[in-house]
Structure formats: structure tokens, C-alpha cells
Amino acid sequence: MERVVIVSARVGAGHDGAARELARRLTERGIRVSRVDFLDLLPGRLGRALCGAYHRQLEIAPRSWDWLLGALGSPAPAAAARRFAALAAPGLAEAAGDTQLVLSTYPLATHAAARLRARGRLEPALVAYLTDPSVHRLCVSRWADLTIAPNEIAAQQARAFGAVRTLVTPPLVGPAFRPVTGxxxxxxxxxxxxxxxxxxxxxxxxxxxxxxxxxxxxxxxxxxxxxxxxxxxxxxxxxxxxxxxxxxxxxxxxxxxxxxxxxxxxxxxxxxxxxxxxxxxxxxxxxxxxxxxxxxxxxxxxxxxxxxxxxxxxxxxxxxxxxxxxxxxxxxxxxxxxxxxxx
Missing domain, CATH: 3.40.50.2000 (Glycogen Phosphorylase B;)
Structure with a gap:
């Protein structure tokens, strides 16, 4: 049986929501799915600290998030973020095991997998799933075999940031979300x-x-x-x-x-x-x-x-x-x- 590893992060609900629906659909097709959280792949309590810091930032100083995202669009800060993501690479390598595909719904998880791919330590295909209608530079890696976008504007932005191949599909939504019958x-x-x-x-x-x-x-x-x-x-x-x-x-x-x-x-x-x-x-x-x-x-x-x-x-x-x-x-x-x- 084919096996897919989906890597998400409990940073809000969007990344986990996409991962959950991807897992449901793949499982229905007879594919064995393992879900892992990027934050749990980081050493020690670093993942919990990262999640807590992001949460506090949005609560206490939300405008600073604007500044930080802007800074991370520049080469040096983006490179630092990718180096940080690489701290999760050893755990991801272990989780990937005998899988045929690694599917990431979280940007830093994508870069952890990209580090493994760049060093020849990740044989499975790597797919990056973009959960937002817009795309930040840090969401894209040239090492991903495929980048899935929720709209054509996002796909264009991803290609501008170096995505090798893009696929535009409807956003992932569970079957419970349907129109009212009357x-x-x-x-x-x-x-x-x-x-x-x-x-x-x-x-x-x-x-x-x-x-x-x-x-x-x-x-x-x-x-x-x-x-x-x-x-x-x-x-x-x-x-x-x-x-x-x-x-x-x-x-x-x-x-x-x-x-x-x-x-x-x-x-x-x-x-x-x-x-x-x-x-x-x-x-x-x-x-x-x-x-x-x-x-x-x-x-x-x-x-x-x-x-x-x-x-x-x-x-x-x-x-x-x-x-x-x-x-x-x-x-x-x-x-x-x-x-x-x-x-």
C-alpha cells in the first residue's frame, strides 16, 4: 500500500484543516496516511515556544506581523528562516521513512523537506500545498516537485518566487460544508x-x-x-x-x-x-x-x-x-x- 506523510503545524487552524482534509481524501483512495506536526519535529520545547510567540504577537502587537512578513521577504531573513526550519529536518527524515510522498501544508515544513532533498536525504516526491489565497516568498521552494495553489493569482505568485510546477485546484473543504437545503x-x-x-x-x-x-x-x-x-x-x-x-x-x-x-x-x-x-x-x-x-x-x-x-x-x-x-x-x-x- 502506498504511504503519504502530511506535515502540518498547529499554528491557527488553516494548515491543520488542509492536512486533515487531504488525509481524509487520500485515505478514501486506499492510501496509508501519516500526519506529523512540524512543531513536534523541532528540538526540545522550541516548537511550543514558536507557536506561543506567534500567538502572542497576533494578540499583543499584530502590526509587527506585517513588519516581520515584509522582512522575511528579503534574502537574508528568508535564509535565516530556512536555516531555522532545517532544525526539523532530522525528525522529518525519520517520519518520512518508506513513504512515496511528503506533502507539506506549512511553509517551514516545506523548507525542512527541501533541506533534506538538497542533501540527497529525501527520496519521496515533495508537494507543497498553499493554504492561503496569497503567497509569501517563504511559502515556495524550488525543491518542491509540485506546488498546489488555491487560485490562479496564487499560482502566478508562486511561479514568480521560483516554483517549478504549479497546480491550481479548488480549496480543500470537508463534505460537511454544503449549502443549506431550504x-x-x-x-x-x-x-x-x-x-x-x-x-x-x-x-x-x-x-x-x-x-x-x-x-x-x-x-x-x-x-x-x-x-x-x-x-x-x-x-x-x-x-x-x-x-x-x-x-x-x-x-x-x-x-x-x-x-x-x-x-x-x-x-x-x-x-x-x-x-x-x-x-x-x-x-x-x-x-x-x-x-x-x-x-x-x-x-x-x-x-x-x-x-x-x-x-x-x-x-x-x-x-x-x-x-x-x-x-x-x-x-x-x-x-x-x-x-x-x-x-
Whole structure:
């Protein structure tokens, strides 16, 4: 039986979400899949420290992430990041074992595998899966046999950064994310989640960590009044507590039934997370980007706005207009995802 190793990282939910869906699809085809976490391949407690530092940075000084991503686009800092990634190479070599394919959904994992490939210590094919609509230089390695992109703009960016071969495919979304079947299902789901039956609902999502200007987004929606906010705080318990103290009625923490919650709502307002956008569009919901995260959030927002998939709303007044337009348009009934192989 063929064996594939998928390397992800528990840095937010996007990389793990893609890895999980890849594993499900490959397993259905009779392929033996092993999943490993890049952070666990680093020596000692370095992986935990890296994850914690990134989380704190987004919570405390999110604008510094903009600066750091910009710096990592320069040759010297990018080379330093690749050297750091190489610390995970010995563990990855052991995990790869007798596999036929290493599939990475996390940039630093891609570079750990690339280090092995460059030194002749990785025989399996290497595939890099890009989880975001936009591409940073650090996401691409010329040692990857194939780079999979979620849209043609991302594929073009990857080729500009040296990707040898690219494939454009629809973003990976689990089968639970499907459009609502009708008013009866929506009414049932609203009742199950304690949501009002007779009001348009805006689902506010800010990733598994609940970071960003969530409270200001909620306040802007409340002021506008066209929809009632339904907020998912992920694992940010402090954010959830603050919103509940402020009197917001529909606040959730970590949600295992996100597909059901999406089908209960009318529009998604998010801060440029790739996974959330893909899931919402697969569910048939119109999506808006608002008060997006610095760094990759803004880069994703620009690409999604450019290709006409998700409008990037830049002001509170614009938010009200965009929400009303989304409600008037209704469910997204079809998405045109290009599929192309390019050299």
C-alpha cells in the first residue's frame, strides 16, 4: 500500500484543516496516511515556544506581523528562516521513512523537506500545498516537485518566487460544508444554536485563536443594524467573556459544528482567513473581509478582492452597504474554480 506523510503545524487552524482534509481524501483512495506536526519535529520545547510567540504577537502587537512578513521577504531573513526550519529536518527524515510522498501544508515544513532533498536525504516526491489565497516568498521552494495553489493569482505568485510546477485546484473543504437545503433546515439549525428565527444573521469569524479587531467589527455591525452579529471566538476565552459582559446575545467559543452554524446564518464577516473563506463559500454564504489582520490577512484580502471572490470592506459605512448587498444577492450558488497545470 502506498504511504503519504502530511506535515502540518498547529499554528491557527488553516494548515491543520488542509492536512486533515487531504488525509481524509487520500485515505478514501486506499492510501496509508501519516500526519506529523512540524512543531513536534523541532528540538526540545522550541516548537511550543514558536507557536506561543506567534500567538502572542497576533494578540499583543499584530502590526509587527506585517513588519516581520515584509522582512522575511528579503534574502537574508528568508535564509535565516530556512536555516531555522532545517532544525526539523532530522525528525522529518525519520517520519518520512518508506513513504512515496511528503506533502507539506506549512511553509517551514516545506523548507525542512527541501533541506533534506538538497542533501540527497529525501527520496519521496515533495508537494507543497498553499493554504492561503496569497503567497509569501517563504511559502515556495524550488525543491518542491509540485506546488498546489488555491487560485490562479496564487499560482502566478508562486511561479514568480521560483516554483517549478504549479497546480491550481479548488480549496480543500470537508463534505460537511454544503449549502443549506431550504428554510426548514435553516430554521432547525437556528433553533439548535439558540439563534433568532426572524432576523438576518452575520457570522463574525476570526480564526481558531479569535484574534483581530473582533469587538470593533461587532460594534460596527450593531450600529449598522441590518444584521444581528453571531460571533465565534475560537479558543479566545477572554474575548468571549468580554463580548458576553457587553451584552452580546450570540457568542460562541470553539465550535465543532461550524458547517451547521454557517448554514444557520446569512453572511460571513471575517478578517481574511483562507480556511474560513473557503468553508463559507462552499456552504453558499456570501463573505466579506473587514478589519483584516496585518500581514497575511491583508495579502489574502487583496487577492480575494482582486479575483472577485470576496469584497474587502475598508470602512464602517462600507460595511453596511456591503452587508445589504450580500443579503440582497443571497446564497452563492456556484463558484468557478480554475484547474490548471503550469510550468
Amino acid at each position: 428554510t426548514a433546515e435553516r430554521a432547525r439549525l437556528r433553533l439548535a444554536h439558540g439563534l433568532p428565527a426572524d432576523r438576518p444573521l452575520a457570522l463574525v469569524v476570526s480564526g481558531s485563536w479569535g484574534v483581530g479587531e473582533v469587538e470593533r467589527t461587532v460594534a460596527d455591525l450593531v450600529t449598522d443594524g441590518a444584521t444581528e452579529p453571531v460571533v465565534v471566538c475560537g479558543r479566545n476565552d477572554a474575548l468571549r467573556a468580554r463580548l458576553e459582559r457587553a451584552g452580546l446575545r450570540h457568542v460562541f467559543g470553539w465550535v465543532d459544528t461550524m458547517a451547521d452554524l454557517m448554514r444557520a446564518c446569512d453572511v460571513v464577516v471575517q478578517n481574511a482567513g483562507g480556511l474560513t473563506t473557503s468553508e463559507a463559500l462552499a456552504t453558499g454564504l456570501p463573505v466579506l473581509t473587514y478589519r483584516c489582520l496585518p500581514g497575511h490577512g491583508r495579502a489574502n484580502a487583496a487577492v480575494l478582492d482582486q479575483d472577485g471572490t470576496v469584497p474587502w470592506v475598508r470602512s464602517p459605512d462600507g460595511l453596511g452597504e456591503a452587508v445589504r448587498a450580500a443579503l440582497a444577492t443571497g446564497p452563492v450558488t456556484s463558484m468557478a474554480w480554475p484547474v490548471e497545470v503550469a510550468g
